[in-house]
Amino acid sequence: MxxxxxxxxxxxxxxxxxxxxxxxxxxxxxxxxxxxxxxxxxxxxxxxxxxxxxxxxxxxxxxxxxxxxxxxxxxxxxxxxxxxxxxxxxxxxxxxxxxxxxxxxxxxxxxxxxxxxxxxxxxxxxxxxxxxxxxxxxxxxxxxxxxxxxxxxxxxxxxxxxxxxxxxxxxxxxxxxxxxxxxxxxxxxxxxxxxxxxxxxxxxxxxxxxxxxxxxxxxxxxxxxxxxxxxxxxxxxxxxxxxxxxxxxxxxxxxxxxxxGVDPWHQKDTRNLLNTVAVSSKVIDRNRILRAFFNYSSLNPVRRINAEVVDYICNISGTDPRYTESVLIETYPNGAVGGYLSHYRDMAFQGRDEAVDFEKATTSLFQDIFGYEAIHLGQTGSKSAPDVLLISDEEGYQAIIDNKAYSKYSISGDHHNRMVHNYLENISSYSTCTHPIGYFTYISGGFVPHIDRQIMDEVNASGIHGSGITVSNLIMLIEDHMENPYSHAELCRIFGLDRQIMLSDIHH
Structure with a gap:
């Protein structure tokens, strides 16, 4: 016992x-x-x-x-x-x-x-x-x-x-x-x-x-x-x-x-199991397709089902391409990013171990989900460039992301100077884009209680709006965006709040 x-x-x-x-x-x-x-x-x-x-x-x-x-x-x-x-x-x-x-x-x-x-x-x-x-x-x-x-x-x-x-x-x-x-x-x-x-x-x-x-x-x-x-x-x-x-x-x-086992969308299980259809070979194929897709989508943010996704799943599951496509489109009409976001959140608490993976994943999300041109700069190891550069031709601005894989990030004096003088003042040293800077943001597992004051110090020193957002709240923002898309103008407003972005700032 x-x-x-x-x-x-x-x-x-x-x-x-x-x-x-x-x-x-x-x-x-x-x-x-x-x-x-x-x-x-x-x-x-x-x-x-x-x-x-x-x-x-x-x-x-x-x-x-x-x-x-x-x-x-x-x-x-x-x-x-x-x-x-x-x-x-x-x-x-x-x-x-x-x-x-x-x-x-x-x-x-x-x-x-x-x-x-x-x-x-x-x-x-x-x-x-x-x-x-x-x-x-x-x-x-x-x-x-x-x-x-x-x-x-x-x-x-x-x-x-x-x-x-x-x-x-x-x-x-x-x-x-x-x-x-x-x-x-x-x-x-x-x-x-x-x-x-x-x-x-x-x-x-x-x-x-x-x-x-x-x-x-x-x-x-x-x-x-x-x-x-x-x-x-x-x-x-x-x-x-x-x-x-x-x-x-x-x-x-x-x-x-x-x-x-009642899910969040039901009050109770009222299904009549006697009406459940016997498991056919098609049902088995469907489960093989979904199994392969779960594995794929945990490593890639799938914004929509396209030929590349269908081909990959067919190769893994060995199922008929037409049937595979119909199952995926029917099951994921709006794509699937949930599994990937769960994996992404884990990266934010791994410290330096997965720092580059965290940066690359952030780049993919802002490009594939929010529709920015996103460039990963962090792998150069240079202290004169941020982790990710975003460009919005739609609204005519560029933006800066600094990833921090910490559970409670605090902007030290060194990090303050780097953001203000290297990243913001010196943006032309690593970006050929001529758009003005719309915002800067820190993405982290969590922040210290006085993060708002630290962000405001950088805003006052640079004259550019900025923010910090936890990975959990970024995930909520992405999920909200999947239901009701944000324009780049709206994203610029949210990421330029000059403080930590809270859940109350997110929902439309």
Whole structure:
């Protein structure tokens, strides 16, 4: 029995979920899954072909690797089995229909609870009656804590947070504060043994849960800790104050999964499964097409379906070109950037490791999504040129982007001088365009509280409007743009607000 919070973790991040779900659909949808070893092995092979699972010897030849990945999809409420037949939940269907990933998986992560159909299958102790991710957010809102480390989640929260009562909550807060003052001496000598746990296992669970919560874009990560960025605090307060009702745990696992797996666009699952059409070869081909497309679109911002995209997907999936084109156009009439944006957000917190990739991805987004002529200059390593230069012939201006892969960026004196004197005053040294400068902007994982003052100092020194925007808010701007396109004049106004751009500045 697991006497602590537990999540399965064949993958510690949620980014590959679409490809894995599409591979699962290709091999299991409409079939029996439980004790069907052939399907388990087939799914494992599909995962290896997508690259989401390493190719290796299947020593037991039983498809155990496939079962572990399927369990993760099941734990997130994306599928269920009824009458020996696999069906997708509404959340699973939403992902396969190309709906925006973050809202779907954010809802599933936040509603994840013990007990559940999944927790019963892996024997999580019955003392846990809690929604762990809501509980973590509540702790992070607490002025006494503000951040949690991986070790605090592992050794204290995952073991002691067993329900959502005020008594339990305050005991956990007190224990964390004690640990910050006195370290491990607060634990009894047989503390881990008593809970049938090892520190390594608990740290793995904590890391995975931090990754899942990070995917919701409600927290930031920094040096092994998580916290709530200032611009997300109101949203998190509203979420915690309006938690949905606890899902009653039924004996029938399919009933639980259907309640848990309701997507953000439905109130409940009212589908009549008896009317579900049997899985045909075309359905299998469709899932192969979508699997290949999920993989492609996570690495490329697909603004629209064109011949290049169709040819690539045909080569990967081995499906008929006409059918491939019709599936992609029907499923993604407005293209698909959700998977790419999720990958893009990750880059903003990688520090120097992925700095050039972050710059290149920013260049692609401003060119492919916003329609600028975008030039990546950052790879030259020169301190006299910014990361990205934008040109708008439509409105007759050029603009400057400086990417900062930090969770809390602050404009230092050196960076201030570089922006004002090298990038803005000296733009003719790296740009042949003669348009005036419309704006400058910083894109970062997050900013320090006094960023507005720092931006204003640069505006006053240069006489040019500027701003800063978090990656999360840039993603919201892109998603809003996909529904109701912004003109370059409107973008110039938003990026020239002379302060940090907030969510309230974005929606039309």
């Amino acid at each position: 697991q006497d602590y919070w537990w999540v399965t973790r064949p993958k510690r991040k949620l980014n590959p979920i679409p490809e894995e779900l599409a591979a699962f659909c290709s091999t299991a949808l409409g079939k029996k899954w439980t004790r069907n070893r052939d399907s388990h092995i087939e799914f494992e092979i599909e995962l290896e072909q997508t690259g989401t699972k390493r190719v290796g010897e299947r020593r037991d030849a039983s498809g155990s690797g496939g079962r572990t990945h399927a369990a993760m999809l099941y734990s997130l409420g994306l599928w269920f089995e009824k009458n020996e037949t696999v069906f997708l939940t509404l959340a699973g269907e939403a992902i396969m229909q190309g709906k925006s990933l973050v809202p779907v998986l954010k809802k599933q992560v936040l509603r994840f609870q013990y007990p559940s159909a999944y927790s019963a299958s892996v024997k999580v102790a019955p003392r846990f009656k809690i929604r762990p991710f809501y509980f973590l957010l509540k702790l992070l809102l607490d002025e006494r804590l503000l951040v949690l480390s991986q070790r605090e989640i592992a050794l204290i929260v995952a073991i002691q947070a067993e329900n959502e009562s005020d008594k339990c909550y305050n005991e956990v807060v007190e224990k964390v504060l004690q640990h910050r003052s006195y370290g491990d001496e607060i634990f009894e000598s047989d503390y881990l043994e008593k809970h049938n746990a090892s520190e390594g296992n608990l740290m793995d669970v904590a890391n995975t849960m931090m990754n899942w919560l990070d995917y919701t874009q409600l927290v930031y990560r920094e040096k092994g800790t998580i916290g709530i960025p200032d611009e997300k605090r109101k949203e998190v307060e509203d979420l915690v104050a309006n938690m949905p009702t606890f899902i009653q745990y039924p004996v029938e696992n399919d009933v639980y999964q259907r309640k848990y």
